[in-house]
Amino acid sequence: AQKVTQAQTEISVVEKEDVTLDCVYETRDTTYYLFWYKQPPSGELVFLIRRNSFDEQNEISGRYSWNFQKSTSSFNFTITASQVVDSAVYFCALRVWSEKLVFGKGTKLTVNP
Amino acid sequence: SAVISQKPSRDICQRGTSLTIQCQVDSQVTMMFWYRQQPGQSLTLIATANQGSEATYESGFVIDKFPISRPNLTFSTLTVSNMSPEDSSIYLCSFRLADTYEQYFGPGTRLTVT
Numbered sequence: 726a727q728k729v730t731q732a733q734t735e736i737s738v739v740e741k742e743d744v745t746l747d748c749v750y751e752t753r754d755t756t757y758y759l760f761w762y763k764q765p766p767s768g769e770l771v772f773l774i775r776r777n778s779f780d781e782q783n784e785i786s787g788r789y790s791w792n793f794q795k796s797t798s799s800f801n802f803t804i805t806a807s808q809v810v811d812s813a814v815y816f817c818a819l820r821v822w823s824e825k826l827v828f829g830k831g832t833k834l835t836v837n838p
Numbered sequence: 839s840a841v842i843s844q845k846p847s848r849d850i851c852q853r854g855t856s857l858t859i860q861c862q863v864d865s866q867v868t869m870m871f872w873y874r875q876q877p878g879q880s881l882t883l884i885a886t887a888n889q890g891s892e893a894t895y896e897s898g899f900v901i902d903k904f905p906i907s908r909p910n911l912t913f914s915t916l917t918v919s920n921m922s923p924e925d926s927s928i929y930l931c932s933f934r935l936a937d938t939y940e941q942y943f944g945p946g947t948r949l950t951v952t
Contacts, residue, residue, distance in 0.1 A: 748920045758939055768928055770881075777939070808893035816880065824869055824934065825896075826941060 727752045729819050731829035738807055739837050746802040746832045747815030754778075759793065759800045760818040760826070770816070776800060807836045840865035840942065844931060848948040851921055858917045859947045861931030866911035871932040872904070873943075881930065887914045921951045 728751040738744045750759065761773040774784065776793050784791050788805045804811055817829045841864040842950040851857050861870065884904055885893040893906040908914045918925050931944045 760941065762943075768948060769945045770930060772940055772942055774939050820939075820941070824871075824879075824886070825883055826871075826932075828882075830880045 726769075727754075727757075727819050727821055727827045729817050729827055729829035731776060731787050731815075731817055733832045734744050734830070735833045735835070737835045737837065741807050742836075743803060744807050744834065744836075746804075746815050746817075746834065747804065748796070748800045750798050750800065750819045752819060754821040756822065758820045759820055760820070761791065761800075761802050762816045762818065762833060763813045764816065764831070765813040773802075806833075809836050809838055812836045840867070840933070840935060842931065842942060842944040844929075844944040844947050846947055847945065848950075850950045850952060852949060853922055855921055856917055856919045858915050859929055859931075860870060861914045861916070863912050863933055863942055865935065867933040867935060868870065868911070868933055870908065870914045871941075872906060872914070872916045873930045873932060875928040875930065875946075877926065884929075887916075895923065904908070918949065921949075923951045925949065925952045 730749045757778045761778045763771040763773055781793050790803045792801045810837050814831045814833045816831045818826045821828045843862050845860045870887040873881045874884050875881045883896050884899045885895045885906055887893045887906050887908040889908045889911050903919050905917045928946045928947045928948050934941045
């Protein structure tokens, strides 16, 4: 069975600090996809990134970066120079062949001015 | 990416009534999904809506309570039947584009049952 663990329930930082959100996953499948979504207070789920199991390249998009390590089954998300607008709940998710997305419990990030 | 919309965006309903949520995508998609997010919780898959066949329900969800229709490749509805306060949640539809592996979500329907 698939499982996603986001051990950090809530994180609070001050603006301009860097913050890393942890995601650990479990699956026996060799082909899988990992996702990060952002859910601001308005409630919509915003797609941030998808990573394939066979592509371990780290990715950077502006202030966002993702570190995928198969050896530790982790797919961590770092926000550099955080801003108040980054305040949201962030979900990590895993999908295997069944097309079903399995979500972690989410990490609530609060960025204080 | 495609544009996905849901109606209604929110509703307050009486116990025992039913509400039908509509999901419209501006592209043809093979698979659509319905998720529930209870207050302060993560997302849970209710069912996969397949065009031309019965929806596939996850454990703990049944067709009598959450009937789903998928009349074509751009539209689906989810009905929450005989509602109780425990059904108060955000309901989100989702789809995956055929040519990518990204999965996108609608804006959600925030349901409150009194």
